[in-house]
Amino acid sequence: MKRVCLLMAALAALMVGCGRQLAEVPEATPAPTAVVTATPTPTATPTPTPTPVLVTMAPTSVPTPVPTPTPTPTATPTPTPAPTPFSLAWVPDTQHFAYFDPQKFLTLAERINERRESDNILGVIHSGDLVDNGFKSWQWDNFDPFLENLDPSLFFFPVAGNHDIGTQAQEYYAYLPRPFLKAYPDEQKYDGGKVIYRVLSEGGEDILLLGIGWNMWMDRGAMRWTDEVLAAHQDMPCILVIHGFLLSETGYYQSVEQMIAARPTIRLVLCGHMDGYYTHVFTYDDDGDGVKERTVTAMMLNMQRAQDYAFRILTFDPLSHAVTVNTLLLDGSPAPDYPNREPISFTIENAY
Numbered sequence: 001m002k003r004v005c006l007l008m009a010a011l012a013a014l015m016v017g018c019g020r021q022l023a024e025v026p027e028a029t030p031a032p033t034a035v036v037t038a039t040p041t042p043t044a045t046p047t048p049t050p051t052p053v054l055v056t057m058a059p060t061s062v063p064t065p066v067p068t069p070t071p072t073p074t075a076t077p078t079p080t081p082a083p084t085p086f087s088l089a090w091v092p093d094t095q096h097f098a099y100f101d102p103q104k105f106l107t108l109a110e111r112i113n114e115r116r117e118s119d120n121i122l123g124v125i126h127s128g129d130l131v132d133n134g135f136k137s138w139q140w141d142n143f144d145p146f147l148e149n150l151d152p153s154l155f156f157f158p159v160a161g162n163h164d165i166g167t168q169a170q171e172y173y174a175y176l177p178r179p180f181l182k183a184y185p186d187e188q189k190y191d192g193g194k195v196i197y198r199v200l201s202e203g204g205e206d207i208l209l210l211g212i213g214w215n216m217w218m219d220r221g222a223m224r225w226t227d228e229v230l231a232a233h234q235d236m237p238c239i240l241v242i243h244g245f246l247l248s249e250t251g252y253y254q255s256v257e258q259m260i261a262a263r264p265t266i267r268l269v270l271c272g273h274m275d276g277y278y279t280h281v282f283t284y285d286d287d288g289d290g291v292k293e294r295t296v297t298a299m300m301l302n303m304q305r306a307q308d309y310a311f312r313i314l315t316f317d318p319l320s321h322a323v324t325v326n327t328l329l330l331d332g333s334p335a336p337d338y339p340n341r342e343p344i345s346f347t348i349e350n351a352y
């Protein structure tokens with residue numbers, strides 16, 4: 001019994017000790033919680049760190065070829081600038097405006113100006129008979145506001161028609177002092193402006209504009225000068241502006257045709273003089289191999305007597321070398337086709 005009591009006393013003492021021990025454990029429990037929170041931090045940091053180091057190491061060994069791809073993109077922009085189509089406004093015979101209706105000059109200038117940006121119009125070609133009688137200064141007074149009202153960025157490229165040099169007199173001395181000819185440098189005109197030229201540099205190419213005044217295709221000095229100009233610009237197509245050439249659906253001045261035939265860079269001819277509109281395509285075998293490889297598209301337009309007049313906007317496509325011929329009336333609307341006639345607006349493929 002005494003041994004039982006002793007055993008129980010010992011057990012009780014042990015339990016008290018255990019109790020003390022248990023009481024101390026909860027105080028130590030916060031410590032492992034702190035350890036737990038500390039553990040993920042180091043494990044996360046070391047694992048990613050070595051991997052990026054290895055990745056970055058690999059490319060850093062190849063830095064020398066890196067500068068080589070840099071010049072490659074600089075080569076790419078070169079083909080990007082595609083040649084932009086451009087236009088020329090073509091104004092035929094305005095002699096009736098100068099004589100009867102000068103207000104129409106202002107309307108015509110306005111029509112051209114309002115399409116300048118959308119059609120990328122660079123200049124205005126006049127195919128002759130600017131006025132009815134070049135010896136009447138009041139008619140030039142009627143004409144001049146046309147140029148004064150054109151957008152100043154547009155160039156003006158005229159040729160003398162038979163009326164500009166006087167249908168009776170056939171003399172150039174009243175025409176040549178006109179300010180629009182004075183504006184041309186001496187080297188670009190023969191004898192003050194009886195023949196003129198200018199080079200169009202657009203769409204990555206050059207085009208020679210050549211204007212031969214009335215009768216000058218029969219003038220030896222004028223044609224000698226013309227041939228020097230053509231020889232100096234033989235690497236570019238030529239657009240000939242001449243007042244009289246096509247006379248009807250099938251007829252033309254043979255002397256002008258012979259002059260064109262002998263000059264292989266001429267590809268387009270713009271003329272006026274007659275009433276209405278005609279287009280002829282001439283073909284020539286310049287190299288004598290039996291194949292006619294050159295086409296010359298000649299266009300005549302003169303509708304000054306029509307109620308609404310008509311002028312054209314020629315749009316050049318530098319990629320296809322097609323020319324779109326857009327015929328417009330003074331009110332800006334497209335000119336209607338005439339019954340049983342070829343279309344008045346059309347596209348010339350392989351035009352220059």
Ligand SMILES: [Ca+2]
Nearest residue numbers: 285287289291
């Ligand atoms: Ca040939």
